[in-house]
Amino acid sequence: MIMHGHKQFNPYRLRLARSCRNITKKDISKLINVSSSTLTRLEKGCDEPKKETVQLLVKALNFPEAFFFDGIEDDQDKEDLNTKDLSFRSNATIPRKDRNAAYSARGLAYIVDEWLQNNFNLPDVRVPDLSCDHDPVTASERLRYDWGLGNLPLPNLMELLESMGIRIFAFSRDTDAIDAFSCWNNGIPYIFVNTDKNAERIRFNLCHELGHLVLHRHIHVDGQDRITVDIEKEAHLFAGNFLMPEEDIRSCIPNGVVIDSIIEAKQRWKVSVAALAYRIRQLGLLSEWHYRNMVNEMQVRNYGKMEPNPVKREYSLLWKRIFTMLWRDKITREELSKKLSIPYHDFNDLTFGLLNIKKYMIKENGSNIISQC
Template sequence: MTSESDQLMAARRRRADGAVVDFDGQRLAVARRLKRLQRTTLASNAGITPAAVTQFEKGQSRPTRTVLGQLALALGVPTDYLRMGRPITQVPATEAHFRSLRATPALTRDQALAFAETGLAVIDVLEQYVELPGVNLPAAFLPETPSSSEISAAAAEVRKSWGVPSGPIANMVRLVEANGIIALRLPNFIDSAVDAFSTNSGERPLILLSPQKDDKARSRFDAAHELGHLVMHEGVAPGSKLVENQAHGFAAAFLMPEEEIVPDLPKRLDWETLQQAKKKWGVSLRALCFRANRLGLWSDALYRRANIQLSTMGLPEPGPLGPPESPSLLEKAKDLLLSEGISLEEIATSSRFPLEQLESVIAAGSGRKQRKLVVVEPH
């Protein structure tokens, strides 16, 4: 028998096997991107063509039961995961504010976005069982190139809207959670090249924090920075240095309001005074130097000199404040579910999410140690 006839017979067997009518191409795309696989690689591992993978993901055709099993095996997910369950909505790259968009490889960015999509879908599932805080996200309508004072005014308006008292913010991550914004710490299987990012394209605003920054001050600034994107940059193209600098300005003003921080900032380079301010306000030395320059207390030359010295100090900075702030909302939701006799296994079955995937997202939204996704043999 020739190779061509072998292929024809294999095609006939696949057709006879019957297409999977409840196949979900979006879930296939999410599973592939979570594994950082190109379509060509997945096709090779599953014994099909790249064109078939593309057609499956776009909903132009459906795999047979045999091919579904091959895809599930290649991706390390149960076959049920690739069938219709709770929908997973795509988060476009144009609606996600990555800290360094152009420097992030496409596969790396897609992997992080796939986790964000999974996180939003899991949160949607959990909301069928528990009531999470309502979304309270004021929108700032700023000019295309807002001034520092306009950005500071936007930060002050959010503090006022949220009822934040004067002085340092006790816990920045818990504050955004209390106002209905989901905060997740990126799991360890996500490429470490990804920094914190945020998106407002789902049912809830989402902030994803980097696990690489094992530092309280940096985690607080990251959360405030991403809040700035959510407040100021809806519909704004992400990734530009200008947009990132605006988010930096928002974070600095939100964490260190001008009238309150000025008395604590030295007029010259005084590291002892800066260390005292760091402990009081829960921000890094670098953030304090940035704020001093933005407020006109320091000249550009003095600011450059401070940054040079900070670079020689390295990371972590002198005077660490302790471990990073961690989300807690999903951990509380899980505890509430368990207290009501609702298990994650039940939720996984009804939503067609692998249990390990549910646990991974919940761990990302809690202070507990995260588990890695494991390979599950297909049914």
């Protein structure tokens, strides 16, 4: 039996590291000079690797040796690497490499979040289960009521979600196939958002995943079946109602509004022109004929690729506060990644897109969203 200090080899971490690198069992078997059956036994925890095998794993997967020996007790009850419990805000077909990136990001985020829970007093989770007796519209209204939001616009959605106990992690990894995804783990809600998108799309994706968290907590999806299509429509409807409450839209938008007026008005709700136009048409403030003409005009103006009158990008207040506190103790992100035995570029992928890097360590607004234990 190979031990690292007093720690046993962690087979879950081997599966996670391989998923992070998107390497098949066949390929990694060749790289570490073992048979596919031997690798399978290692990943199932049936066998312990030899010392030289561990060194080859470290080299092949570019993870520190300590990573494979950490968390043996904490990882025993973790859900395995599959996507049945993930809700994707994405295109219908997701390449395998992008799915691997998704659930490897999830696995690493669980490790990071466990450390956060042990070292900081994080906000309590205030995300209710509204799956029973609530359609998407009433669920969005109920959640606004529970959170004391009224019908006013949401100035900073990311900050709001973090204050309600939702853990938000960045997800870029050079893929356009996944906008965002969400899941629950041990009573904690998580949202992973592709930070390569524009500010309007990120806000809508966050709200779409919020819809999944409150409406579909007990639904597991696998494949492109009918239930997947239905819950995506429900999350989309939830997001539109939550971001753009009917009462507020009706009080600010006149009947027969034109596209240039929508471009100006979008700043109030911080959504895309397309999303606001769709919502206005949905509420009957725009005829179907005028809406179709407006969609055609948006295509001519190429608004799908270049959003007009862009809104200001939101950043994570929670992560800003965490790194500010660590910086006071002279702990850098690089040092934290070493402490967690996670390669710096992998750790950076989870947080970089959520931060205003130029300001987060020197500008502070005094918020008490978290404190150190």
